[in-house]
Amino acid sequence: TVGAVALDKHGNLAAGTSTGGMTNKKFGRVGDSPIIGAGTYADSICAVSCTGHGEYFIKNAVAYDVSARMKYCGHSLVQATEDIIHNVLEKQGAKGGLIAIDKDGNLAMPFNTTGMYRGYIKENGSWEVKIY
Protein backbone atom coordinates (compact mmCIF):
# COMPACT_ATOMS: atom_id res chain seq x y z
CA THR A 1 0.00 0.00 0.00
CA VAL A 2 1.16 3.52 -0.70
CA GLY A 3 -0.24 6.87 0.34
CA ALA A 4 0.31 10.59 0.51
CA VAL A 5 -1.06 13.57 2.42
CA ALA A 6 -0.46 17.22 1.57
CA LEU A 7 -1.04 20.72 2.84
CA ASP A 8 -0.69 23.33 0.10
CA LYS A 9 0.07 27.05 0.26
CA HIS A 10 -3.63 27.85 0.25
CA GLY A 11 -4.15 25.84 3.41
CA ASN A 12 -5.95 23.00 1.64
CA LEU A 13 -5.46 19.42 2.76
CA ALA A 14 -5.71 16.27 0.64
CA ALA A 15 -5.10 12.56 1.12
CA GLY A 16 -4.77 9.56 -1.16
CA THR A 17 -4.09 5.83 -0.85
CA SER A 18 -3.49 3.08 -3.41
CA THR A 19 -2.98 -0.65 -2.97
CA GLY A 20 -2.83 -4.08 -4.51
CA GLY A 21 -4.54 -5.58 -1.46
CA MET A 22 -3.35 -8.82 0.13
CA THR A 23 -1.63 -11.76 -1.49
CA ASN A 24 -3.91 -14.76 -2.09
CA LYS A 25 -7.08 -12.88 -1.17
CA LYS A 26 -10.39 -14.39 -2.27
CA PHE A 27 -13.98 -13.43 -2.92
CA GLY A 28 -13.32 -9.84 -3.95
CA ARG A 29 -12.03 -8.94 -0.51
CA VAL A 30 -11.54 -5.18 -0.15
CA GLY A 31 -9.47 -3.55 2.58
CA ASP A 32 -9.51 -0.05 3.96
CA SER A 33 -7.55 1.72 1.21
CA PRO A 34 -10.51 2.58 -1.03
CA ILE A 35 -12.87 3.18 1.88
CA ILE A 36 -13.25 6.86 2.65
CA GLY A 37 -13.08 7.34 6.43
CA ALA A 38 -11.24 4.04 6.94
CA GLY A 39 -8.03 4.18 4.90
CA THR A 40 -8.25 7.72 3.57
CA TYR A 41 -9.73 10.94 4.90
CA ALA A 42 -9.25 14.68 4.52
CA ASP A 43 -11.19 17.69 5.72
CA SER A 44 -10.30 21.19 6.89
CA ILE A 45 -8.66 19.80 10.05
CA CYS A 46 -6.35 17.03 8.88
CA ALA A 47 -5.49 14.57 6.10
CA VAL A 48 -4.84 10.87 6.73
CA SER A 49 -3.68 7.84 4.74
CA CYS A 50 -3.46 4.38 6.34
CA THR A 51 -1.70 1.08 5.73
CA GLY A 52 -2.06 -2.22 7.50
CA HIS A 53 -4.58 -4.87 8.41
CA GLY A 54 -7.52 -3.38 6.53
CA GLU A 55 -10.40 -5.09 8.28
CA TYR A 56 -9.45 -3.42 11.56
CA PHE A 57 -8.97 -0.04 9.93
CA ILE A 58 -12.47 -0.32 8.47
CA LYS A 59 -14.11 -1.40 11.73
CA ASN A 60 -12.44 1.41 13.65
CA ALA A 61 -13.01 4.07 10.97
CA VAL A 62 -9.39 4.94 11.60
CA ALA A 63 -8.81 7.76 9.12
CA TYR A 64 -11.96 9.61 10.15
CA ASP A 65 -11.30 8.92 13.82
CA VAL A 66 -8.17 11.07 13.67
CA SER A 67 -10.22 14.07 12.57
CA ALA A 68 -13.06 13.29 14.98
CA ARG A 69 -10.73 13.14 17.97
CA MET A 70 -9.20 16.48 17.00
CA LYS A 71 -12.58 18.06 16.35
CA TYR A 72 -14.60 16.73 19.27
CA CYS A 73 -11.98 15.97 21.91
CA GLY A 74 -9.44 18.69 21.20
CA HIS A 75 -6.66 16.18 20.72
CA SER A 76 -3.50 17.18 18.89
CA LEU A 77 -2.64 15.35 15.68
CA VAL A 78 0.11 13.39 17.38
CA GLN A 79 -2.06 12.56 20.40
CA ALA A 80 -4.91 11.31 18.21
CA THR A 81 -2.80 9.22 15.85
CA GLU A 82 -0.57 7.72 18.54
CA ASP A 83 -3.57 6.62 20.58
CA ILE A 84 -5.33 5.04 17.63
CA ILE A 85 -2.27 3.10 16.43
CA HIS A 86 -0.64 2.20 19.74
CA ASN A 87 -3.69 1.83 21.93
CA VAL A 88 -6.91 1.15 20.03
CA LEU A 89 -5.49 -0.97 17.21
CA GLU A 90 -2.71 -2.59 19.21
CA LYS A 91 -5.21 -3.88 21.78
CA GLN A 92 -7.18 -5.52 18.98
CA GLY A 93 -4.09 -7.18 17.57
CA ALA A 94 -4.19 -5.00 14.46
CA LYS A 95 -0.94 -4.13 12.76
CA GLY A 96 -0.18 -1.15 10.56
CA GLY A 97 0.38 2.55 10.54
CA LEU A 98 -0.69 5.85 9.08
CA ILE A 99 0.57 9.21 7.95
CA ALA A 100 -1.25 12.40 8.84
CA ILE A 101 -0.86 16.16 8.71
CA ASP A 102 -3.03 18.93 10.09
CA LYS A 103 -3.97 22.42 8.94
CA ASP A 104 -1.24 23.95 11.11
CA GLY A 105 1.52 21.97 9.44
CA ASN A 106 2.05 19.31 12.09
CA LEU A 107 2.78 15.77 10.97
CA ALA A 108 2.57 12.27 12.42
CA MET A 109 3.74 8.91 11.07
CA PRO A 110 2.97 6.32 13.78
CA PHE A 111 3.09 2.56 13.19
CA ASN A 112 2.99 -0.51 15.43
CA THR A 113 5.01 -2.78 13.17
CA THR A 114 8.80 -2.86 13.07
CA GLY A 115 8.90 -0.73 9.95
CA MET A 116 6.99 1.54 7.63
CA TYR A 117 8.34 3.05 4.42
CA ARG A 118 7.75 6.75 4.97
CA GLY A 119 9.02 10.23 4.36
CA TYR A 120 8.23 13.91 4.75
CA ILE A 121 9.37 17.18 3.28
CA LYS A 122 8.78 20.60 4.75
CA GLU A 123 8.39 24.04 3.24
CA ASN A 124 12.06 24.88 3.86
CA GLY A 125 13.12 21.80 1.88
CA SER A 126 14.20 19.77 4.89
CA TRP A 127 13.25 16.15 4.28
CA GLU A 128 13.70 12.65 5.58
CA VAL A 129 12.87 9.13 4.41
CA LYS A 130 12.81 6.25 6.87
CA ILE A 131 12.06 2.56 6.88
CA TYR A 132 12.55 1.27 10.43
Added chain:
Amino acid sequence: NKFLFVIHGGAGTITKGSITAVEEQSYKEKLKEALFAGYEILKNNGSSLDAVEAAIKIMEDSPLFNAGKGAVFNNKGKNELDASIMDGRNLNAGAIAGVHHIKNPISLARLVMEKSQHVLLTGDGAEEFASANGIQLVPEDYFYTEKRWQQLLKAREGDKKDSIPKINYINSDYKFG
Protein backbone atom coordinates in the same frame (compact mmCIF):
# COMPACT_ATOMS: atom_id res chain seq x y z
CA ASN B 1 1.88 29.97 3.05
CA LYS B 2 3.08 26.98 5.01
CA PHE B 3 3.09 23.73 3.09
CA LEU B 4 3.99 20.17 3.94
CA PHE B 5 4.08 16.80 2.26
CA VAL B 6 4.19 13.26 3.73
CA ILE B 7 4.16 9.85 2.05
CA HIS B 8 4.19 6.17 2.99
CA GLY B 9 4.95 2.98 1.11
CA GLY B 10 3.37 0.45 3.45
CA ALA B 11 4.02 -0.95 6.93
CA GLY B 12 5.18 -4.35 8.09
CA THR B 13 7.81 -6.30 9.98
CA ILE B 14 10.57 -4.81 7.93
CA THR B 15 13.80 -5.13 9.88
CA LYS B 16 17.43 -4.49 9.12
CA GLY B 17 18.56 -7.67 7.43
CA SER B 18 15.15 -8.56 6.02
CA ILE B 19 15.99 -6.53 2.94
CA THR B 20 19.42 -6.12 1.39
CA ALA B 21 21.37 -2.87 1.49
CA VAL B 22 20.76 -2.49 -2.23
CA GLU B 23 17.00 -2.97 -1.78
CA GLU B 24 17.00 -0.52 1.10
CA GLN B 25 18.71 2.06 -1.07
CA SER B 26 16.19 1.44 -3.87
CA TYR B 27 13.28 2.04 -1.52
CA LYS B 28 14.83 5.22 -0.17
CA GLU B 29 15.55 6.58 -3.63
CA LYS B 30 12.02 5.92 -4.85
CA LEU B 31 10.51 7.43 -1.72
CA LYS B 32 12.71 10.50 -2.22
CA GLU B 33 11.61 10.78 -5.85
CA ALA B 34 7.95 10.64 -4.86
CA LEU B 35 8.53 13.10 -2.03
CA PHE B 36 10.21 15.68 -4.24
CA ALA B 37 7.58 15.29 -6.97
CA GLY B 38 4.98 16.43 -4.48
CA TYR B 39 7.26 19.10 -3.05
CA GLU B 40 7.89 20.72 -6.44
CA ILE B 41 4.15 20.98 -7.06
CA LEU B 42 3.48 22.51 -3.66
CA LYS B 43 6.46 24.87 -3.90
CA ASN B 44 5.16 26.16 -7.22
CA ASN B 45 1.76 27.00 -5.77
CA GLY B 46 0.19 23.73 -6.92
CA SER B 47 -2.68 22.04 -5.14
CA SER B 48 -2.47 19.43 -2.41
CA LEU B 49 -4.53 17.10 -4.64
CA ASP B 50 -2.01 17.39 -7.48
CA ALA B 51 0.87 16.68 -5.11
CA VAL B 52 -0.84 13.61 -3.67
CA GLU B 53 -1.69 12.21 -7.10
CA ALA B 54 1.79 12.83 -8.54
CA ALA B 55 3.62 11.14 -5.68
CA ILE B 56 1.31 8.14 -5.58
CA LYS B 57 1.65 7.66 -9.33
CA ILE B 58 5.43 7.40 -8.94
CA MET B 59 5.02 4.72 -6.30
CA GLU B 60 2.34 2.93 -8.36
CA ASP B 61 4.73 2.82 -11.32
CA SER B 62 7.46 1.24 -9.19
CA PRO B 63 7.59 -2.54 -8.68
CA LEU B 64 8.85 -1.95 -5.14
CA PHE B 65 5.50 -1.15 -3.58
CA ASN B 66 2.23 -3.04 -3.34
CA ALA B 67 0.26 -0.73 -5.63
CA GLY B 68 0.05 -0.46 -9.42
CA LYS B 69 3.02 -2.19 -11.06
CA GLY B 70 4.15 -3.88 -7.84
CA ALA B 71 0.72 -5.16 -6.80
CA VAL B 72 0.36 -8.56 -5.20
CA PHE B 73 -1.68 -11.38 -6.75
CA ASN B 74 -5.04 -12.58 -5.50
CA ASN B 75 -5.95 -16.26 -5.16
CA LYS B 76 -6.84 -16.48 -8.85
CA GLY B 77 -3.44 -15.16 -9.86
CA LYS B 78 -4.78 -11.75 -10.82
CA ASN B 79 -3.79 -8.29 -9.64
CA GLU B 80 -6.71 -6.47 -8.06
CA LEU B 81 -6.24 -2.78 -7.38
CA ASP B 82 -7.94 -0.28 -5.07
CA ALA B 83 -7.42 3.45 -4.51
CA SER B 84 -9.04 6.52 -3.03
CA ILE B 85 -8.48 10.25 -2.81
CA MET B 86 -10.13 13.02 -0.81
CA ASP B 87 -10.18 16.79 -1.07
CA GLY B 88 -10.17 18.40 2.37
CA ARG B 89 -11.63 21.68 1.08
CA ASN B 90 -15.07 20.28 0.44
CA LEU B 91 -15.14 16.60 1.48
CA ASN B 92 -15.23 15.56 -2.16
CA ALA B 93 -13.93 12.03 -2.52
CA GLY B 94 -13.43 9.37 -5.15
CA ALA B 95 -12.47 5.71 -4.94
CA ILE B 96 -12.20 2.57 -7.03
CA ALA B 97 -11.87 -1.07 -6.02
CA GLY B 98 -11.23 -4.41 -7.68
CA VAL B 99 -9.88 -3.17 -11.01
CA HIS B 100 -7.46 -5.19 -13.14
CA HIS B 101 -6.46 -2.96 -16.06
CA ILE B 102 -5.81 0.49 -14.59
CA LYS B 103 -2.15 1.57 -14.64
CA ASN B 104 -2.64 4.37 -12.14
CA PRO B 105 -5.62 3.65 -9.87
CA ILE B 106 -5.14 6.90 -7.95
CA SER B 107 -5.83 8.90 -11.11
CA LEU B 108 -9.02 6.94 -11.75
CA ALA B 109 -10.09 7.56 -8.15
CA ARG B 110 -9.58 11.28 -8.75
CA LEU B 111 -11.58 11.05 -11.96
CA VAL B 112 -14.44 9.42 -10.06
CA MET B 113 -14.29 12.31 -7.60
CA GLU B 114 -14.25 15.01 -10.27
CA LYS B 115 -16.32 13.55 -13.11
CA SER B 116 -18.98 11.41 -11.47
CA GLN B 117 -21.72 11.91 -8.92
CA HIS B 118 -20.47 8.91 -6.99
CA VAL B 119 -17.75 8.13 -4.47
CA LEU B 120 -16.83 4.48 -5.01
CA LEU B 121 -16.92 2.48 -8.23
CA THR B 122 -15.89 -1.17 -8.40
CA GLY B 123 -14.75 -3.82 -10.87
CA ASP B 124 -15.96 -3.82 -14.45
CA GLY B 125 -18.06 -0.72 -13.91
CA ALA B 126 -15.07 1.26 -12.71
CA GLU B 127 -13.11 0.18 -15.79
CA GLU B 128 -16.04 1.06 -18.04
CA PHE B 129 -16.09 4.51 -16.44
CA ALA B 130 -12.34 4.78 -17.03
CA SER B 131 -12.69 3.93 -20.72
CA ALA B 132 -15.59 6.32 -21.13
CA ASN B 133 -13.40 9.07 -19.73
CA GLY B 134 -10.39 8.45 -21.90
CA ILE B 135 -8.24 6.34 -19.60
CA GLN B 136 -6.47 3.67 -21.60
CA LEU B 137 -6.67 0.21 -20.06
CA VAL B 138 -3.46 -1.83 -19.80
CA PRO B 139 -3.20 -5.61 -20.23
CA GLU B 140 -3.16 -7.59 -17.00
CA ASP B 141 0.39 -8.78 -17.59
CA TYR B 142 1.61 -5.20 -17.13
CA PHE B 143 1.32 -5.84 -13.39
CA TYR B 144 3.26 -9.12 -13.39
CA THR B 145 6.38 -9.19 -11.24
CA GLU B 146 8.26 -12.37 -10.42
CA LYS B 147 8.65 -11.46 -6.76
CA ARG B 148 4.89 -11.11 -6.25
CA TRP B 149 4.20 -14.30 -8.19
CA GLN B 150 6.56 -16.24 -5.96
CA GLN B 151 4.81 -14.78 -2.93
CA LEU B 152 1.51 -16.12 -4.24
CA LEU B 153 2.96 -19.58 -4.85
CA LYS B 154 4.29 -19.60 -1.29
CA ALA B 155 0.91 -18.56 0.04
CA ARG B 156 -0.81 -21.30 -1.97
CA GLU B 157 1.57 -23.84 -0.46
CA GLY B 158 0.38 -22.63 2.90
CA ASP B 159 -3.20 -23.25 1.77
CA LYS B 160 -2.36 -26.85 0.93
CA LYS B 161 -0.82 -27.41 4.33
CA ASP B 162 -3.90 -25.86 5.91
CA SER B 163 -1.68 -23.61 7.98
CA ILE B 164 -0.52 -20.05 7.80
CA PRO B 165 3.05 -19.90 6.50
CA LYS B 166 5.64 -18.40 8.80
CA ILE B 167 5.92 -15.22 6.85
CA ASN B 168 4.78 -11.80 7.86
CA TYR B 169 1.40 -11.26 6.33
CA ILE B 170 1.50 -7.49 6.28
CA ASN B 171 5.04 -7.09 4.98
CA SER B 172 4.22 -9.56 2.26
CA ASP B 173 0.64 -8.30 2.07
CA TYR B 174 -0.36 -11.84 2.87
CA LYS B 175 -3.60 -13.11 4.21
CA PHE B 176 -5.99 -15.89 3.35
CA GLY B 177 -8.93 -14.40 1.54
